[in-house]
Each structure stands twice: as C-alpha cells, then as structure tokens.
Amino acid sequence: MRKLEICCYGVECAVTAERSGADRVELCAAPTEGGLTPSAGTLMSARRRVTIPVHPIVRPRGGDFCYSETEFEVMKSDIAFIREQGFPGLVIGLLDVDGYxxxxxxxxxxxxxxxxxxxxxxxxxxxxxxxxxxQQLTDLGVARILTSGQQQSAESGLPLLRELNRMAQGLSIMAGAGVRLSNVQKFIDAGLVELHSSASQRIASPMRYRKAGVSMCSDVDNDEFTRTCVDGDVVAAMKSVMSLGAPVKVA
Structure with a gap:
C-alpha cells in the first residue's frame, strides 16, 4: 500500500494533513532550518489532536548532522520525552566526522x-x-530511510532511489525533497511506495498592522507576515494519484 507522509510545521498543519488524507505526519519546527525538534507543547497538542501516526523529528539545530556530546545528550532527552508521550515513531539521523x-x-x-x-x-x-x-541502517533495524537519492531534489535522484529501492530488504525507501503533485507519478512508476512532501503553500498573516523596518530574522529580506502551511487540497490530490492503483513499474 502506498503511503503519503506530510512534513508539518505545527499542529494545525498536522490536523489539515490528516483531514486531507495523509497517512503519516513528520512533525517539525523551524522550516527555514529544514526542520528542528518541536516544542513540548507542540508535541503534547499533536498527541491530543491528531490520530494518524505522528513522527516528530529529533534535530537540535540546523546545519550538518555531526553532533557534539552535549547535543547528543539533548537528543536523547528529547527521545525520552517523545517516547513518554506515546508517539509511535520518530525521525533522526547522525553522521560521524567522516560522513559515515x-x-x-x-x-x-x-x-x-x-x-x-x-x-x-x-x-x-x-x-x-x-x-x-x-546495509548498516538495515542491520540497525530502522523502519525507513527518507532520501532524495543524494541529489538536491528527489526527482534528480531517481536513479539512486531506484537502486536503493531494489536493494532494500526489511526497510522502506521514502522519497523526499521536491516531491509534489506535478511529479508524484514519476515516483510511483519507479516503484516507490512511500513518499514525503511538504505540500505547502504560503499564507498571509491576519495582522493588519505591519511594523516596517524591524525584522525578527537574520535575513532582513524575509517576509515575516507570511508563513508556510500545508495545502489540504494538494495533499488530497497527491493521495488520490497514489491511490489510483496504477501498475507499479520497477526500473
């Protein structure tokens, strides 16, 4: 069965994803950082409001994935809290100084x-x-690998995604990064059964008053009166394509 995971930056987005047919949510904070560990309040609210599987990301900072001992202690504490809250899974990744x-x-x-x-x-x-x-992640017992095929976008990484999917035993290869309604069929045709997408849109702040000349972000050109949210119509359309039952073509 094909599954659609939606990356959600907040509980309201997770609720939208569920209502629109998503199979699973990756719950994150900080979209400009590529996703960081959600707050305790966000985690507890998600447990109350969302019934499909929610997998929080455990990532203490932006940047690379080679962590100090202090950062790793923080990650283990976050894992303990996520486990105590009863989440069925989580999302994590650690590399050493040589990139292994x-x-x-x-x-x-x-x-x-x-x-x-x-x-x-x-x-x-x-x-x-x-x-x-x-092979190492298979031996460790991870459930899945979220990957773009080591390219900037999963569509560009399709050759490696196909190879990984062909070789995978005991875990799933989930394509992510630039997976959207316009290219979802390409991943289905490649034989991938799990897809990850933000299915996002930018929405305007409800604030009428807009203070000029003061930014809360180091990027002074960032528009702080719009934010990224899940587009429920896009989620529903992607899930519809994935559910059509078209024959899977394994390259």
Missing amino acids: IDLPRMQQVMRQCRGMEVTFHRAFDLCHSPLMAL
Missing part, C-alpha cells in the same frame, strides 16, 4: 527507541557510500 553513519550513537538511539519506528532522515543524503549506509 554514526553507528555507536545510532545503536544507542535504536535501543532507546525499541518498539518505535525510526526513520533515518536526509542525513543519508550527505553520507559517504549510500549502499553501505543502506
């Missing part, structure tokens, strides 16, 4: 997450030797 899977730390993560689904996120796209990493 940080096996000792991932082993700790997997022990702490026993009984939960673990998605290894797009840290995979920055790692050395993706085929070796695939």
Whole structure:
C-alpha cells in the first residue's frame, strides 16, 4: 500500500494533513532550518489532536548532522520525552566526522527507541557510500530511510532511489525533497511506495498592522507576515494519484 507522509510545521498543519488524507505526519519546527525538534507543547497538542501516526523529528539545530556530546545528550532527552508521550515513531539521523553513519550513537538511539519506528532522515543524503549506509541502517533495524537519492531534489535522484529501492530488504525507501503533485507519478512508476512532501503553500498573516523596518530574522529580506502551511487540497490530490492503483513499474 502506498503511503503519503506530510512534513508539518505545527499542529494545525498536522490536523489539515490528516483531514486531507495523509497517512503519516513528520512533525517539525523551524522550516527555514529544514526542520528542528518541536516544542513540548507542540508535541503534547499533536498527541491530543491528531490520530494518524505522528513522527516528530529529533534535530537540535540546523546545519550538518555531526553532533557534539552535549547535543547528543539533548537528543536523547528529547527521545525520552517523545517516547513518554506515546508517539509511535520518530525521525533522526547522525553522521560521524567522516560522513559515515554514526553507528555507536545510532545503536544507542535504536535501543532507546525499541518498539518505535525510526526513520533515518536526509542525513543519508550527505553520507559517504549510500549502499553501505543502506546495509548498516538495515542491520540497525530502522523502519525507513527518507532520501532524495543524494541529489538536491528527489526527482534528480531517481536513479539512486531506484537502486536503493531494489536493494532494500526489511526497510522502506521514502522519497523526499521536491516531491509534489506535478511529479508524484514519476515516483510511483519507479516503484516507490512511500513518499514525503511538504505540500505547502504560503499564507498571509491576519495582522493588519505591519511594523516596517524591524525584522525578527537574520535575513532582513524575509517576509515575516507570511508563513508556510500545508495545502489540504494538494495533499488530497497527491493521495488520490497514489491511490489510483496504477501498475507499479520497477526500473
């Protein structure tokens, strides 16, 4: 069965994704950072309001995925809280200084997450030797790998995505990064059964008063009176395409 995971930056977006037919939510904060660990309040609200599986991301900062000991301690504390709240899974990724899977730390993560689904996120796209990493993550017992095929977009990474999907045993390869309604059929035709999309739109702030000349962001050109939200119509349309039952073509 094909599954559509929607990346949601907030509980309201997660509710929209569920109502529109998403199968699973990746819950994040900080879209300009590519997704950081949600707050405790966000996590607790999501547990109350969303009934489809919600997998929070565990990522303490933006940038690379090689973490200090202090950052790793924070991640383990976040994992403990997510587990206590009863989430069925989470999203995480750790690399070492040479760009390989940080096996000792991932082993700790997997022990702490026993009984939960673990998605290894797009840290995979920055790692050395993706085929070796695939085997290592399989041996660790992760449920899936979220990847663009080590390219800027998953559509550009389709050759590696096909190869990973062909070789994968015991875990799923989930395509993400630039997966949208206009290209979803390409991933279906490639034999991928799990897709990850933000299905997003920019919406305007309800504020009528707009203070000029003061920015809360280091990017002074950033429009702080619009924000990214899930487009429910796009989610529904993507899910409809995925549910048509067209024959799967494995390249």
